[in-house]
Amino acid sequence: MAYVALADQGQKLSHPHSFFTKYIYSQDHKVIAIQYGLVAISVGLVALVLSGIMRLQLGFPDTFSFINPDQYLQFVTLHGMIMVIYLLTALFLGGFGNYLIPLMVGARDMVFPYMNMLSFWVYLVSVIILMTSFFVPGGPTGAGWTLYPPQAIMQGTPGVDWGIVLMLVSLAVFIIAFTMGGLNYVTTVLQARTNGMTLMRMPLSVWGIFTATVLGLLAFPALLVSAIMMLLDRLLGTSFFMPAIVSMGEQTSYDGGSPILFQHLFWFFGHPEVYIVALPAFGIVSDLLSTHARKNIFGYRMMVWAIVAIGGLSFIVWAHHMYVSGMNPYFGFFFATTTLIIAVPTAIKVYNWVLTLWRGNIHFTVPMMFAIAFIFTFTHGGLTGIFLGNVVVDLPLSDTYFVIAHFHMVMGVSPILVVFGAIYHWFPKMTGKMFNNRLGYIHFWGTFLGTYAIYLPMHYLGFLGVPRRYFAYEGIEFIPESAQTLNAGITVAALFVAAMQIIFLINIVWSLFKGKPSGGNPWNATSLEWQTPETPPVHGNWGPKLPQVYRWAYDYSVPGASRDFIPQDQPPDGPGDGDGPDIEPKDEDVTMSAS
Amino acid sequence: MTAILLFIVIAVVGSYWWLWRHRITEKPWATVGVTVDHEDSSRFLPPGKIGLLFFLAVVTSLFALFVSAYFIRMGLADWIPQKEPGLLWFNTFMLVLGSVAIQWASYSADHNDPKTTRYALLATGLFTGAFIVGQLWAWQGLVDQGLYMYSNPSLAFFYLFTGVHGLHIIGGLWVWCRTTLHAWSGAQMFEIRLSVELCKTYWHYLLLIWIGIFGLLLST
Numbered sequence: 001m002a003y004v005a006l007a008d009q010g011q012k013l014s015h016p017h018s019f020f021t022k023y024i025y026s027q028d029h030k031v032i033a034i035q036y037g038l039v040a041i042s043v044g045l046v047a048l049v050l051s052g053i054m055r056l057q058l059g060f061p062d063t064f065s066f067i068n069p070d071q072y073l074q075f076v077t078l079h080g081m082i083m084v085i086y087l088l089t090a091l092f093l094g095g096f097g098n099y100l101i102p103l104m105v106g107a108r109d110m111v112f113p114y115m116n117m118l119s120f121w122v123y124l125v126s127v128i129i130l131m132t133s134f135f136v137p138g139g140p141t142g143a144g145w146t147l148y149p150p151q152a153i154m155q156g157t158p159g160v161d162w163g164i165v166l167m168l169v170s171l172a173v174f175i176i177a178f179t180m181g182g183l184n185y186v187t188t189v190l191q192a193r194t195n196g197m198t199l200m201r202m203p204l205s206v207w208g209i210f211t212a213t214v215l216g217l218l219a220f221p222a223l224l225v226s227a228i229m230m231l232l233d234r235l236l237g238t239s240f241f242m243p244a245i246v247s248m249g250e251q252t253s254y255d256g257g258s259p260i261l262f263q264h265l266f267w268f269f270g271h272p273e274v275y276i277v278a279l280p281a282f283g284i285v286s287d288l289l290s291t292h293a294r295k296n297i298f299g300y301r302m303m304v305w306a307i308v309a310i311g312g313l314s315f316i317v318w319a320h321h322m323y324v325s326g327m328n329p330y331f332g333f334f335f336a337t338t339t340l341i342i343a344v345p346t347a348i349k350v351y352n353w354v355l356t357l358w359r360g361n362i363h364f365t366v367p368m369m370f371a372i373a374f375i376f377t378f379t380h381g382g383l384t385g386i387f388l389g390n391v392v393v394d395l396p397l398s399d400t401y402f403v404i405a406h407f408h409m410v411m412g413v414s415p416i417l418v419v420f421g422a423i424y425h426w427f428p429k430m431t432g433k434m435f436n437n438r439l440g441y442i443h444f445w446g447t448f449l450g451t452y453a454i455y456l457p458m459h460y461l462g463f464l465g466v467p468r469r470y471f472a473y474e475g476i477e478f479i480p481e482s483a484q485t486l487n488a489g490i491t492v493a494a495l496f497v498a499a500m501q502i503i504f505l506i507n508i509v510w511s512l513f514k515g516k517p518s519g520g521n522p523w524n525a526t527s528l529e530w531q532t533p534e535t536p537p538v539h540g541n542w543g544p545k546l547p548q549v550y551r552w553a554y555d556y557s558v559p560g561a562s563r564d565f566i567p568q569d570q571p572p573d574g575p576g577d578g579d580g581p582d583i584e585p586k587d588e589d590v591t592m593s594a595s
Numbered sequence: 596m597t598a599i600l601l602f603i604v605i606a607v608v609g610s611y612w613w614l615w616r617h618r619i620t621e622k623p624w625a626t627v628g629v630t631v632d633h634e635d636s637s638r639f640l641p642p643g644k645i646g647l648l649f650f651l652a653v654v655t656s657l658f659a660l661f662v663s664a665y666f667i668r669m670g671l672a673d674w675i676p677q678k679e680p681g682l683l684w685f686n687t688f689m690l691v692l693g694s695v696a697i698q699w700a701s702y703s704a705d706h707n708d709p710k711t712t713r714y715a716l717l718a719t720g721l722f723t724g725a726f727i728v729g730q731l732w733a734w735q736g737l738v739d740q741g742l743y744m745y746s747n748p749s750l751a752f753f754y755l756f757t758g759v760h761g762l763h764i765i766g767g768l769w770v771w772c773r774t775t776l777h778a779w780s781g782a783q784m785f786e787i788r789l790s791v792e793l794c795k796t797y798w799h800y801l802l803l804i805w806i807g808i809f810g811l812l813l814s815t
Contacts (some may be wrong), residue, residue: 039738063773077596112642112644112646114653120631179650179653180628182649183646183649183650183653184646186645186649187642187645187646187649190645191640191642191645194628195629196630198618198621198630199614199617199618200618200622200623214610217649217652217653217656218606218652218656219656221653221656221657221660222599222656222660224657225660225664228755228759229664229755232744232751232755236743236744236745237744237745238744238748238751239745239748239751240664240668240748253674253745256672256748257668257671257674257676258668258671259663259669261667261668264596265660265664268596268599270662278634281762300623300624301619301620301621301622301623304619305619307612308610308614308619311607312607312610312611315600315603315607315712316600316603322599324648347771421731429667433638439600471772508773510740546676548629550627550628550629551623551627551628552623552624554624555624572628574629
C-alpha cells in the first residue's frame with residue numbers, strides 16, 4: 001500500500017497554471033527531459049561545428065587563415081569535453097532518463113520533482129559558464145579534453161588565464177546538477193515503480209539508465225576532486241599536481257606535485273564515464289531491436305546481469321588509459337587483464353542483440369535501422385578496444401589516429417546512432433506526430449555510411465603513426481604524402497555527415513507541425529510508456545488510476561496470442577493473451593492494488 | 596587509490612547482494628500475473644531516506660578519493676608532516692554535541708514532544724555553528740603564523756579536507772534551518788519527523804567522516 005502511494009504521488013505533484021510554470025519553470029519530468037534534450041543537442045551542434053573547423057584545417061592545411069594553432073587546440077578540447085559530458089551524459093541521463101524512467105516504471109513523476117527541475121537549471125548554468133569561455137580574454141582552454149597537468153595550467157597553453165578556470169568551474173557545476181538528477185533517477189526506479197513492476201519486469205532501457213546513474217554518482221566525484229585540486233593549483237598556487245618546473249626560462253613556485261595523480265583521478269572517473277554513456281545506449285538499443293523485430297529480447301536475464309557486471313568492472317580498468325605513463329609492468333598486466341574480462345559481458349550483449357534479430361519479424365523502420373547500425377559500429381569499436389587494451393599493442397598506437405578512430409566508433413558514433421534511433425522511436429510519444437520516413441532514411445544512410453567514411457580510414461592513419469592533436473603535419477618524414485590525401489577525403493566525409501544532421505533537424509521541426517498524427521502506440525510496443533491514456537502524456541501521466549503490471553516488457557509474438565504483442569498492463573487471459581503460464585491474483589494482492 | 600577502491604568494492608558487493616535478494620535470478624517471462632514485492636521492505640521506506648542513502652554514498656566516494664589523493668601525495672619527496680591546531684579537539688567536541696542534540700531532537704519528535712524537539716534543534720544549530728566558527732578560527736590561527744595553503748602540501752590538504760567537510764556541514768545547516776523554522780512556526784510533529792530524522796542521519800555521518808579525517812591528519 002505504501003509504495004502504491006509513492007508511485008501515485010498525486011498529492012505531491014505541483015499543478016502548473018501558467019505558460020511559464022508549465023513549459024519553462026516546470027517540475028514535470030517530461031518537460032525537464034525535453035529541456036535537457038534541447039540544451040544538450042544545441043551545445044552538441046556547437047561541438048559539431050568545432051569538429052568541422054578542425055577537419056577543414058586537417059584536410060586542407062594552409063587554406064583557411066581563420067584557424068591558427070592555438071584555436072585548433074581550443075576546438076579539439078571543447079569538442080571532446082562537450083560531446084562526452086555536456087551532450088552524451090546530459091542527453092542520455094537528463095534527457096532520456098527523465099523522460100523514460102517514470103513512464104516506463106509507471107510513476108506519475110520523479111520522486112523529487114523540485115530537485116529535478118533544479119538539476120536542469122544548474123546544468124544550464126554549467127553550459128553557460130563553458131560557453132562564456134569563448135568570449136573571455138585568451139579564449140577557452142586548449143589543454144585537450146583530458147586537461148592533463150602540468151601543461152593545462154602552464155603559460156603557453158591557450159586559455160591558461162580564464163579558459164581553464166571556467167572549464168573546471170563548469171565541470172564542478174555540472175557534477176552538482178548531475179548529482180541532483182541522479183539521486184532522482186535512482187530513487188524513482190527503486191521506490192516509485194507501480195504495482196507489479198518488479199525489477200526483472202523493467203525494460204532494459206531502465207536497467208541501463210539506472211546502472212549508468214549509479215556509476216555516475218560514484219565516479220563523478222573523482223572528476224570533482226581533480227577539478228577542485230587543479231583549480232587550487234591554478235588559483236592559489238598549491239602543488240597537488242604540479243611538479244617543480246621551469247616555464248619560459250623561469251623557475252615556477254610549484255614544487256613536488258604529481259601529474260600522474262591527476263591521471264589516476266581523471267581516469268577513475270573517465271573510464272566509468274564510457275559506460276555512463278554506453279549502458280543507457282545498450283538498454284535503449286535492446287528495446288528498439290526487440291520492438292521492431294517483434295521478438296522478445298534474447299537472454300533478458302543475461303542482459304541485466306551483463307549490465308550490472310559491466311557496471312562493477314568499469315571501476316577497475318581505468319589505468320588502461322595510462323599505459324604510456326611509465327607505470328609498473330605488473331600494474332599494466334593487471335589492467336590489461338581486467339580490460340579483457342570486461343569484454344566478456346559486453347560480447348554477451350552483442351551476441352544477444354544478434355540472436356534477437358535471428359528469425360525475428362524484422363521491420364526496417366527508421367529507429368530499427370539506427371539500432372542495427374549500432375551493432376555494426378559498436379562491434380567495430382569494441383574490437384579495436386581489445387587491441388588497445390593490451391599493453392604491447394597500445395604503446396605504439398597510443399596518441400595516434402587509431403585511438404581517435406577507436407573511441408569515436410565505440411563512444412561517439414555508436415551512442416549517437418542510438419540517440420537518433422531513440423529520438424525517432426519516441427518522437428511519436430513525445431509529440432503525438434509521426435516523423436517523415438523518407439527524410440529519416442536519408443538521414444540514416446548519410447550518417448551511417450558517412451561516419452564509416454570518416455573513421456575507417458583513421459585506423460589506417462593510426463597504423464602509419466600519425467599523431468593526434470597536431471595542427472599540421474608538414475615536414476614529418478615518416479608520414480607519406482598519401483596520408484594527406486586520406487585526410488582530405490575524411491574531411492569531405494565529415495562535412496557531408498554534418499550536413500546530414502541538417503536534414504534531421506528539418507525533419508524534427510517539420511514533423512512537429514506537419515507530421516501525421518501517430519496515435520498512442522504506433523509501433524505496437526509492449527512497455528508502459530506506450531499505454532498512457534493520452535499522447536503526448538499529460539501531467540501526471542496515467543489519468544486517475546496507475547497501471548497494474550502483469551508481465552515483462554517483451555511479450556512479442558507470443559504463440560497463440562491474437563496480436564503480436566501483449567502490453568505490460570494487459571491482465572492474463574485478457575484479449576490477445578497467449579497460453580503462457582498464468583498466476584491467479586490472490587485475494588490479498590487484489591486488496592492491495594485496489595487500495 | 597586503496598581507499599576509494601575499498602569503498603567501491605564494498606558498494607559493488609553490497610549492490611550485487613541487494614540485487615540478489617531482490618530476485619535478479621527470476622525468469623520474468625515465466626511469471627505472468629499479479630505479483631507483489633512482499634519481501635521488498637525497502638520499497639516501504641520514504642524516498643527521502645533512499646535519496647539520502649545515495650547522497651551519502653556520493654559523499655563517501657568524494658572523501659575516499661580525497662584520502663586516496665592524500666596518501667599518494669604523501670608518498671612524494673617533499674612531504675612535511677604538519678602539526679594540527681589544538682583547537683580541533685574543541686571543535687570535534689562541538690560536533691559531537693551537535694550530533695547528540697540532533698539525536699535528542701529526533702527522539703523527542705518520535706515521542707511527540709514539540710517543545711523539547713524545538714530546543715534540541717536549536718541546540719544542534721548552536722553546537723554545529725560553533726564547530727564551523729571554530730574551524731574558521733583554526734584557519735585564522737594558521738594564517739596568523741604565515742601558514743597558507745600553498746606553504747606546503749600537508750597544509751594544502753589540511754585546508755582542503757576541513758574546507759570540503761565544512762561546506763558539507765553548511766549544506767546540512769541549510770536543511771536544518773528550514774526544519775527548525777518549520778518546527779518553531781508551530782508545525783505538528785508528524786510533519787517534521789522525517790526531516791529531523793534525515794538531519795540526524797546526515798549529522799551522524801558527517802561526524803563519522805570528520806572523525807576519520809581528523810584521525811588521519813593526527814596520525815600522519
